[in-house]
Amino acid sequence: MVRNLILAERSPLTGKTFCVEKELEKFFLSPSVKAIWLDSFWWIFHERYKPDKEIQNKLFDRIALNYASLLFFGPGTFYERAILKRLPMLLSKALYTSFCCCFSQSWLSTHEFKSSICDTMGLWFSGIYPSPQSYSNWNYAKLDPERHRREELMSLSKYMMKGHRGGISSERPVSSGTKSEDSYRTQDTYTPKEPRRQTLVSRKATQQVKNISEARWQAESVSKQSHPACKNPKMEKYLFNVCAKSPLILHFLLRYTSMAQHGEDVLITRWEPGRMLPETSLTYRDIIRLVLSNMMRRRNRVTQLHQMHQQGWQNFDRHLRELWKNFQRELKTIDQKEAEMRKKAHRFIMSQSSAKPAIRPTRESYLKEIDFILRRYHSRNPR
Structure with a gap:
């Protein structure tokens, strides 16, 4: 301890x-x-x-x-x-x-x-x-290494799982918030800059290293203080003993x-906060996170609605194409039936005309026809 x-x-x-x-x-x-x-x-x-x-x-x-x-x-x-x-x-x-x-x-x-x-x-x-x-x-x-190590591992695993699911990749520098004893020792030792730079250039960070870096950066940002997003408590007058015992x-x-x-005892009057802000009050960081999460949720909702809209139009177009194909198929069937009916009617007429004997005009019919033509002509030309 x-x-x-x-x-x-x-x-x-x-x-x-x-x-x-x-x-x-x-x-x-x-x-x-x-x-x-x-x-x-x-x-x-x-x-x-x-x-x-x-x-x-x-x-x-x-x-x-x-x-x-x-x-x-x-x-x-x-x-x-x-x-x-x-x-x-x-x-x-x-x-x-x-x-x-x-x-x-x-x-x-x-x-x-x-x-x-x-x-x-x-x-x-x-x-x-x-x-x-x-x-x-x-x-x-x-001060509390065991609990801090356990919480850090939990936060790292949570952000790593989030990174694997969402494909998060970050290029932020690795920072764990609090430096360990070994890191302080390594800072005092001299290392040439050129080989170090060549090593960093030749070595590529894997996805797991990027996820860990992202998690550590998130943990560092969480450790920073943020003021409660509310009015400051009222200042009240209190007596303060300068010669405190x-x-x-x-x-x-x-x-x-x-x-x-x-x-x-030398007492003076000083202003102090009347009451401390409650621990459950939201900070500006909390409000920013809530706004970002709401924006992300609404963005995902809009994306889902857009996908549903596109899917609905695709289904509607597919249905229209199916209806058009069915209409063309039925129209083709009707045309084929009509063509067959014409063929059958033509064959029927041809068969009937070939079965009846040919009628030869007689002298009487011929004279009647000539008489009808003459009357028709005289009716139109009386002179």
Whole structure:
């Protein structure tokens, strides 16, 4: 757990802590700091999960004794004084990684849990609340490596499956959000640029590497903060004690010394947010994602409707072609039937004409015909 804390203190840009790592490890492995760490862990455990005021009072008393001894006899070097200035935040990170290691199957990455740890340590050791959501910049990949590794594998597998289904290919650079210890070590070593460039040119990224790069880029974008898409809470006036006093030191002075409390409280008025925004409030990133997903869903719907429209016209054209073919087929059948009827009628007429005898005109019919023609002529020409 001390190693997790030291790795989490490394800067993501330089890979170095604010002091020498050996001094930081030595400080947290000292008996008084180990006792403060352990008693604070059990105090928060009883406060949240198994309240017991008697045990909590004893734990708080021991924490006050150890902290007082640490201040009176401990800070001698420059590194120790630098660590003491950051002790509330360092202990908050130490308690968080302790809970994560002890309860690896529990979901502890909630704002309520982390803010309670930070507020408790800030009030105990400095007498003031820390800045809101000061835990948002923690390196959770080092404080909770097991859960972070499990979540990263789940996100990678999810985006890889999405990439295989949708054929996603990306050319973004590989970035995992938080740099590991090995990456910091490799940055300090010198490597020639020309062979490196030739290697990158000759080596082609496979589809699996592209999918992993896409997933890591998505994970990095998720880790970035986004402001809630709503109005800021109203600012209200609060009294702030400039000469803040540590409850641990006050408890030690009241209980174990007869020393009178000196000094005075200097109160000033400052503006603070009246209420914190709820965790479930949508951020601008969430709204952008919802808009993009709605656009994608509507685009897919329009594409489906267009395909259905094209399919309907194709079916309609196919049906019209079938109807035209049937009409041509029936028309051809009717023409064939009519041709056959004509042939049959012609054969019937020919057969009847060949069967009847030829009628020869007689003298009487001939004279009647001449008489009819003459009357017709005289009727038209009376003169």
